[in-house]
Amino acid sequence: xxxxxxxxxxxxxxxxxxxxxxxxxxxxxxxxxxxxxxxxxxxxxxxxxxxxxxxxxxxxxxxxxxxxxxxxxxxxxxxxxxxxxxxxxxxxxxxxxxxxxxxxxxxxxxxxxxxxxxxxxxxxxxxxxxxxxxxxxxxxxxxxxxxxxxxxxxxxxxxxxxxxxxxxxxxxxxxxxxxxxxxxxxxxxxxxxxxxxxxxxxxxxxxxxxxxxxxxxxxxxxxxxxxxxxxxxxxxxxxxxxxxxxxxxxxxxxxxxxxxxxxxxxxxxxxxxxxxxxxxxxxxxx
Ligand code: NAD
Ligand code: UDP
Numbered sequence: 001x002x003x004x005x006x007x008x009x010x011x012x013x014x015x016x017x018x019x020x021x022x023x024x025x026x027x028x029x030x031x032x033x034x035x036x037x038x039x040x041x042x043x044x045x046x047x048x049x050x051x052x053x054x055x056x057x058x059x060x061x062x063x064x065x066x067x068x069x070x071x072x073x074x075x076x077x078x079x080x081x082x083x084x085x086x087x088x089x090x091x092x093x094x095x096x097x098x099x100x101x102x103x104x105x106x107x108x109x110x111x112x113x114x115x116x117x118x119x120x121x122x123x124x125x126x127x128x129x130x131x132x133x134x135x136x137x138x139x140x141x142x143x144x145x146x147x148x149x150x151x152x153x154x155x156x157x158x159x160x161x162x163x164x165x166x167x168x169x170x171x172x173x174x175x176x177x178x179x180x181x182x183x184x185x186x187x188x189x190x191x192x193x194x195x196x197x198x199x200x201x202x203x204x205x206x207x208x209x210x211x212x213x214x215x216x217x218x219x220x221x222x223x224x225x226x227x228x229x230x231x232x233x234x235x236x237x238x239x240x241x242x243x244x245x246x247x248x249x250x251x252x253x254x255x256x257x258x259x260x261x262x263x264x265x266x267x268x269x270x271x272x273x274x275x276x277x278x279x280x281x282x283x284x285x286x
Contacts, residue, residue: 016040016079018123020071020114021087023050025194026128026186029234030085031055035063037238042078046070048102049090054193071110072102075117083241084125086114089163091130093156093284094199100158107162108169115173118180126182126241127170129250132160133185136286140224141258144185144250154286167250174248182240182247187254191230202227205265209274219283221262228255 017034021027022043027050031041040063043055047068058064069076071088089106090096096103111127118125134142135150142148150160173179190202198204208215236253259267262278269276 014038014040015082016042018042018044018078018081018084018114018117019087020044020085020110021050021089021128022085023047023052023055023066024087025050025054025091025191025198026189026230026233026237027085027087028054028193029191029230030087030237031058031064033234033238035061039063041065042067042081044069044071044075045088049092049095049195051195070106071113072105073113075113080121081117081123082121084114084118084121084123085128085237085241086111086125087128088114089128089159092199093159096159097155103158104162107159107166111166111169115169115179115181119173119177124180124182124241125170126184126237127166128237129163129167129183129185130159131185131187131252131254132156133164133167133250135160141226141256142252144252151286155284156286180245182243183250184237184240184253185250186233187228187252188225189228189230189233189254201225201261201264202268205268206272209268209272209276212275214277214279215265215268216281217261217265217278218281219261220280221265221278222260223283224258224260225264226255226258227264228253 017039019027019031019041022031023045031043034041042065044067088110134146134148138149139146151157152161167183170181170183174181194203196203196207205215240251265278
């Protein structure tokens with residue numbers, strides 16, 4: 001079926017965009033921005049870690065459709081789409097470790113289903129990969145050319161290895177089947193609508209500080225992360241989606257500045273003027 005392209009604000013065209021995982025933290029912000037830009041968004045989500053409240057404000061919008069669906073199953077029939085963002089995957093360690101086999105299936109089968117759908121729609125598809133493909137890196141900061149230092153059989157493998165397989169799938173669909181692909185290796189991102197139960201460090205610390213509890217620093221807090229504000233990340237995702245075809249290799253997306261976890265804890269306590277102290281706990285495996 002031919003797509004009707006409507007003449008549009010920026011001289012481009014209104015696109016039909018499928019956002020898998022659109023009710024999650026990143027997905028709902030991306031959906032907002034796509035709608036704001038005038039595109040049509042079809043949000044596909046099984047609400048396993050996402051919240052319907054994240055997209056409640058969009059539900060009556062004429063350019064927004066929500067479809068409850070698990071991407072492990074073939075993608076339901078719908079009108080042709082122009083672009084696909086695959087954000088469907090639990091992102092926080094406690095949530096992806098709750099059902100590791102489902103995490104692997106979501107990554108591998110979900111990406112396969114979406115890639116097939118992209119091929120039949122002749123749509124461009126962007127994968128939300130992760131800095132975790134670098135594992136426990138021996139090189140910091142990690143350039144995209146670094147192959148990583150990964151554990152294939154650790155408690156984080158369902159996520160890290162799942163994402164690595166997906167990157168390989170994307171490469172093969174691009175080379176063997178001509179699908180236009182983009183891969184974003186996303187670094188730790190924070191912002192509004194993160195679940196307070198998410199379990200990652202920024203939300204944990206903020207929730208603990210607001211409750212006046214001690215902040216739980218795992219290990220000695222010298223490990224580093226870069227923290228990206230969600231609006232900036234979404235800008236990066238959309239720019240990568242629109243980037244020319246030469247940009248087919250994975251691209252790191254995140255804040256280029258690194259902070260130790262201890263620095264983050266002190267920043268949160270100072271900013272919120274919280275009475276909290278710091279409790280040092282064992283560093284989790286990997
Ligand atoms: P999130 O858990 O808030 O969102 C994931 C969404 O995917 C949720 O709405 C969930 O219900 C949905 N989902 C999970 N499994 C599904 C399935 N089988 N079928 C359909 N929907 C499913 O996580 P997030 O922080 O928004 O992360 C989005 C993507 O970005 C993930 O792929 C994650 O790996 C990647 N990423 C995020 C970060 C970050 O800091 N937030 C960092 C690196 C990578
Ligand atoms: N972390 C911590 N306290 C917490 C949660 C996490 O010290 O309450 C540490 C965690 O061990 C890791 C870093 O913060 O070294 C970032 O963890 P997070 O779970 O946010 O993300 P990821 O490890 O997936 O980057």
